[in-house]
Amino acid sequence: MGAFDWFWKAMGAQSGRNQKRSRAIVDAAGDRASELGALDDAELAGRARQLTASGEVRDPAAFLAVLAAASKRTLGLEPFPVQSQAVLRLLEGDVIQMATGEGKTLVGAMAATGFALGGRRVHVVTVNDYLAARDAEWMRPLVEFFGLTVASVTEKLTPGERREAYAADVIYGPVNEIGFDVLRDQQITSREQAVQAPADVALVDEADSVLVDEALVPLVLAGSQPGVEATGQITDIVRHLRENEHYTIDDDRRNAFLTEAGAKRVEQALGIGSLYDDGHIGTTLVKVNLALHARALLIRDIHYLVVDGKVQLIDASRGRVADLQRWPDGLQAAVEAKEGLDVTEGGRILDTITLQALMGRYPMVCGMTGTAVEATDQLRQFYGLQVSVIDRNKELRRFDEADRIFATAEEKNRAIVAEIAALHATGQPVLVGTHDVAESEMLAEALEELGIEVNVLNAKNDAEEARIIAEAGDLGRVTVSTQMAGRGTDIRLGGADESDHGEVVELGGLAVIGTSRHRSSRLDNQLRGRAGRQGDPGLSLFFVSLEDDVVAAGGAGEQITAQPDADGRIDSKRVADFIGHCQRVTEGQLLEIHAQSWKYNQLLADQRVIIDERRAKLLDTGQAWGELAERAPERAEELSGLPREVLERAAREIMLFHLDDSWAEHLAHMDDVRESIHLRAIARETPIDEYHRIAVREFRDLAQRAVDDAVATFRTVPIDAEGAHLEDQGLSRPSATWTYMVSDNPLAGSGNSVISGLGNLFR
Incomplete structure (x- = not known):
């Protein structure tokens, strides 16, 4: 047994015991259902308060039985036993894995109600505005x-509306909005300006997406101050540079570097x-x-769109527009110049927080998703969370076909179009998951040339996505979608009203x-989980080529020969095994990136607490x-005729300005240090x-400098x-702020990159 095997074995055994106990409690809850169901509404609500009076x-x-009875009365939904089991595991602080279509939304609401009845304010954290409001x-x-x-908290709310929403017992909100509100609340100069109220529990929907996929994504708050801009002249010069002659791109296409010929x-x-002179x-x-x-490196319709004369970023993990977000100002300006658009005002980073640090602000975190088991290591290592797998209410009937492997991407794409056409000819509904906007549009165009009508989901608004999905x-x-578009929306066979359910079942789902x-x-x-909900039949099938990104990244230059x-x-089983190996390599790389990033971010997170x-x-x-009065008594004496509340407000604004200014400088400096820290390895x-x-x-030094500057x-x-x-002294706060996100990958980037953070933008 390995050095730590005993630990994971013990954790697994503990999880099994917890599951066994949970099932026993759920069975007991079923026995209490008729007794508690006989109570009237007031008595039932009163019983819930009695059961949670101690917190x-x-x-x-009894409590699960009360929640089940209330759900049936108010929503017309009677929870399955597996849903009640999931509620119990959430209340005990686990991340639960439930398959698509098993009713996670109801489970989350029941658990949030349980926490709130115990006196704890709950943030139900979603992946977008639409799901929070819905x-x-x-x-x-x-x-x-x-x-x-x-x-619910959504992007369109005013500060007053946010303040009112955050005062509720249960608040649904997208993770980005909650995080940006934390950052904005760190810029206030009087407590009344704050919008958030302290919360005790984060119940995270799509927990793997929020806690793992986006854990390396710092939320950044920037303020309107002059920043670095790209000039039109430089953009025109760079437009005529040729790859491999004037510049090179590294293997994973994260960084571009001028060659000597390019610099000249x-x-x-x-x-x-x-270019390398001090000036x-x-x-x-x-x-x-x-x-x-x-x-x-930034490709239109893959990394960004141009809509109404403005650059709009695409959130790579969801395949949709990232509203109100922008790149660090210099890069934003460079893309705008590249596209011939008006260059927007620059800015300065005021504050930043990773989603991992954001979750660390909650005394308790739990969550739910359809794919937690594969993220077990990350959830344990970085959040101390345990995964509980909840059985399906009905047995899975989906058929997961073996991958179809092709030598080249062109041959693979032809086969994809042919397969979709063949399935469509039978009337069977097809959902295609692509990796970016450009791919989805090229595939849709190829299908439409065959006379196949296609619904395309890529970077549209969330409400329209949900309706189409x-x-x-x-x-x-036939629906062609970017990665996880419409996630959180149930796909019912036969349409949303299930009018053709039986016919679609006959065709295979x-x-x-x-x-x-x-x-x-x-x-x-x-993606597989979108098919086969609630015992329905379904099919999942992946097409792979030896030119695909996962093979190139995970194969590390390895050559494999096969006869197509x-x-x-x-x-070939050997080739299929090789592709599986490539994927495991990339998974290991992502885990290492996460671990390294955690080490770099943790100290700043601790400093942020201070x-x-x-x-x-x-x-x-x-x-x-x-x-201030103690450090500058003569000035305090000079101002003694002013009311005390005026003096305290003035002193507070002065000290907060310099504290915030020093923190922003610290973040900028540490970003520069991190960008060049690899050079330390050369010095052993x-x-x-x-x-x-x-x-x-x-x-x-920051702490002392902030006080000294405030006194001055x-x-x-x-x-x-x-x-x-x-x-009057040029110390006013920014007149406007905006937000953006940037992927945080300390393993990307190399020695001669001088752009802070730019080598780490894309995963």
């Missing part, structure tokens, strides 16, 4: 039955001596690299086709005035240890009955 559930079986309204009758309040070409065009390396070279990154199981439908393997088998299984048939298809505590003291007490130093040493030293400002800034006039 914990006293009699789990689920809050759908489950509202159940939550309100017990005298609790429920609300740019220098001649600009009429300068050297150009921090300005002109940065702009050139930004323009080169935009030119060589809900009809994907209807007779004769929904056929799901993947156009290639993903870098994680978990993502493959997410006339259509390019390869029928900043948060300092901010809270300055906001909620008169400490700011006390500190451990990069992560050196990074931590620098971060600790710089943070110590206090001595000179005009202060009157209206407060401190910071803008």
Whole structure:
């Protein structure tokens, strides 16, 4: 037995015991159903409050029976025993795995109600606005039955509406909105400006997507200040550079680098001596690299769209537009210049937080998804969460066909079109999962040339996605979707109203086709799970070529020989095993990236806690005035004629400005350090240890600098009955803020990249 095998074995045994106990409690709940079902509404709600009066559930079986009775009365939904088991596991803090169509939305609402009855405010964390608003309204009758309040937070809400929503007992909200509200609340100068109220529990829907797929995605808040812009002249010069002659791209297409010939070409065009002179390396070279990154690595309709004269980012993990998000300002400007659009104002990063750190703010985290088992290691290692697998209510009848493997991508694509046409000819509905917008549109175009009507889902709004995806199981439908578009929406055979259910069942149910393997088998299984809901038949089939991304990334240059048939298809167990090996390699790479990123981010997350505590003291007490008056008593005496509340407000604004300014500088500096930390390895130093040493030293300086700067400002800034006039000294806060996300991958990027963070934008 390996050094840690005993631990995982013990964890598995514990999980099994928990599941056995859960089933026993659910059976007991069934025995109590008739007794509790006889109570009237007030008595039933009263019984729930009695059972949770201590903050914990006293009699789990009785409580599950109460929740089930209330669900039946308010929603017309009587939970299956497996759903009640899932509720129990959530209440005990697990991540539950439930198959698609097994009723996770109801399970989440029942568990959230249980937490709220125990006096804990719950954030039900979703993946998008549409699901947050839909689920809050759908489950509202159940939550309100017990005298609790429920609300949703979505992008369109005003600060006042957000404040009201966050005051509810159960709040549904997309993870990005919740995270950005945390960041915005860290910029306030009086407590009344805050929109969030403290929450005790994060119940995460699609937990693998939020906690694993997007764990490396920092949420970034930027403010309107002049930033780096790409000039039109540089964009025109870079547009004429040729790959492999003037620049090269690394194997995983994350970074582009000027060659010596390319640098000379740019220098001649600009009429300068050297891009690498001190006068150009921090300005002109940065702009050139930004323009080169935009030119060589960012592809329209894959990484971004141009809509109404504006660049709109595509969220790669969901295949849809990332609303109100942008790249770091220099890169955003470079892409806009590349597309011939008006270049928007630059900015400065004010604050940032990873989703992993965001989840760490909750005393308790639990979640639910259809594919948690494959993410067990990450959930245990980074969140301390245990996975409980909940059995299906009905046995799975989906047929998962072996991969069809082809030598080239062109042969594979021809076979995909032929297979879809053959399935469509029978009337069987088909859902195709593609990897990006461009692929989905090319496939749809090929099918339409054959006279096949196609519904395409790529970067449309969430509500339209949900409507289209809900009809994907209807007779004769062909739906082409980017990765997990419409996730969270149930696909019913025969259409949303199931009017043709029987006929579609006879044809074999929904056929799901993947156009290639993903870098994680978990993502493959997410797609497979769209078919075969609630005992329905279904088919899943993946097409793979030896030119696919997962093979190139996981094969690491390995060559495999095989004899394809006339259509390019390869029928070889050895090749199939090799592709499985490639996928396992990429899964290992992703886990290593996650582990490395966690190590880099954890120290900053700990420092953020200290900043948060300092901010809270300055906001909620008169400490700011006390500190400034003590450090500059002559100025305090000079202002003694002003009301105390005015002085405290002025001192608070001064100290908060410099604390926030110093924190933003610290983040920018540590980002620069991290970008170049690989150079420490050349000096035989451990990069992560050196990074931590620098971060600790710089943070110590930050605290002292923030106070010193605040004292200096206090001595000179005009202060009157209206407060401190910071803008008179050019110290005003940004007039506007915006948000964006950037993938955080410390393993990407290499020595001569001078663009902070740009080598790590895409997974």
